[in-house]
Amino acid sequence: MATSDPCDPRAPRQPAAALRDVARSARSRIGSPERSLGLLFGFGALVAVAWLAYQRWLGVPAAPSQYASLAVVLVSGFVSGVAGFAFSAIAGGGLAHLDVDPVQAVEIMALCSIAIQLYSVIAIRRDICWRSVLPFVAGGFATLPLGTFLLTHISIPLFDLVLGLFLVAYGVKGLARPIRGKVPGNWRIDFAVGALGGITGGVAAFPGAFVTIWCTLRGWSKEGARGVYQPYILIMQLAAVAWMRAESVPFVQATTAVPCVAVALLAAHAGLTVFRRLGNEQFARIVSALLAISGASLLARFF
Numbered sequence: 221m222a223t224s225d226p227c228d229p230r231a232p233r234q235p236a237a238a239l240r241d242v243a244r245s246a247r248s249r250i251g252s253p254e255r256s257l258g259l260l261f262g263f264g265a266l267v268a269v270a271w272l273a274y275q276r277w278l279g280v281p282a283a284p285s286q287y288a289s290l291a292v293v294l295v296s297g298f299v300s301g302v303a304g305f306a307f308s309a310i311a312g313g314g315l316a317h318l319d320v321d322p323v324q325a326v327e328i329m330a331l332c333s334i335a336i337q338l339y340s341v342i343a344i345r346r347d348i349c350w351r352s353v354l355p356f357v358a359g360g361f362a363t364l365p366l367g368t369f370l371l372t373h374i375s376i377p378l379f380d381l382v383l384g385l386f387l388v389a390y391g392v393k394g395l396a397r398p399i400r401g402k403v404p405g406n407w408r409i410d411f412a413v414g415a416l417g418g419i420t421g422g423v424a425a426f427p428g429a430f431v432t433i434w435c436t437l438r439g440w441s442k443e444g445a446r447g448v449y450q451p452y453i454l455i456m457q458l459a460a461v462a463w464m465r466a467e468s469v470p471f472v473q474a475t476t477a478v479p480c481v482a483v484a485l486l487a488a489h490a491g492l493t494v495f496r497r498l499g500n501e502q503f504a505r506i507v508s509a510l511l512a513i514s515g516a517s518l519l520a521r522f523f
Contacts, residue, residue: 288318290483293332297484300336301491302498303506304450305428307333307484309514316520330461332484337454339485343492347447355407356431356452359414360421364459367422379423384518387429391512394436395505402439410434417456424518427456432507442495442503 292314300307308329315325341348370379413434421427431452435445498506 289315289328289480292318293328293480293484294487297332297336297487298491298494299510300333300484301340301488301493302495303491303503303510304340304446304495305432305453306510306514307336308425309510309517313517313520328480331481334454334457334461335481336484336488337450337457339488340492341451341454343489344443344446344450347443348451349444349447350451352410352448353451355410356414356417356448357455359411359416360418360427360452360456361459362411363415363418364422364456364463367419368460368463370419370423374423376423380518383420383424383426383429384515387515387518388512389515390433391508391510391515394508394511403437405434405438414452417452421456421460425460426514426518427460428453429511429514432511436504436507442498442500445507446495 292311296307296311296314299310311329311332312325315328413430416430417427420429428449431449432445435449438445440448495503
């Protein structure tokens with residue numbers, strides 16, 4: 221009895237093969253998931269602009285600060301899309317100079333930052349090695365309660381000063397002489413570095429500083445480094461929000477920040493496109509520059 225050749229297009233296909241063909245055909249029509257998300261975010265940004273126009277048509281003209289806030293979010297989201305961090309550092313400095321209610325500014329930074337991190341983790345999911353991420357996350361979880369405790373029991377301006385000076389110094393050094401060697405490490409060091417991030421995340425809302433630095437010291441590629449610190453930052457941000465909820469710490473709700481989230485996601489999508497075209501050394505210099513900028517933003521809180 222003759223058997224049909226599975227490679228013969230005239231042969232009857234198995235159900236699994238038929239499903240794969242349907243999936244390939246659908247993907248060829250709609251493009252990659254990242255492209256589809258980009259189209260979705262572009263639509264979201266148009267909705268945000270339409271929302272502001274609708275407010276104006278109703279006779280509730282948007283304040284200039286609203287448009288300026290969208291511009292700040294656009295720039296910050298793009299930078300965060302390129303490097304994987306520094307959204308709050310850049311957006312916080314920009315919003316602080318606008319006529320934006322402080323509570324609303326915190327709302328914008330919190331929601332946009334988490335949305336960008338979530339999208340970025342989905343976009344780089346193939347570069348993530350969860351076995352490498354887990355020691356950092358375990359260390360961060362261990363010290364996050366300590367960080368939130370220190371938030372109300374130490375001099376925050378002094379902490380910002382020390383951390384800011386360190387980040388500026390490291391960033392400037394990295395720009396002057398990028399680190400080319402590979403520092404050996406193990407899970408114990410990864411745990412300790414993640415623990416430092418848990419403290420800085422609780423005190424200064426900046427969990428990724430030391431993890432990002434450690435990934436660059438290891439000499440990993442841009443994909444390897446971002447595949448570690450990007451999911452770490454997202455998990456620590458979500459953990460910080462959950463911890464504040466558990467401790468009954470007031471946390472703002474989503475209201476007027478929704479248009480900013482749409483713009484931030486669109487900008488992050490564009491930033492990720494640039495990220496994929498960067499070389500490892502170019503990426504290392506960008507990370508150093510953004511670490512210095514993040515440190516400067518912390519110093520600005522002190523003065």
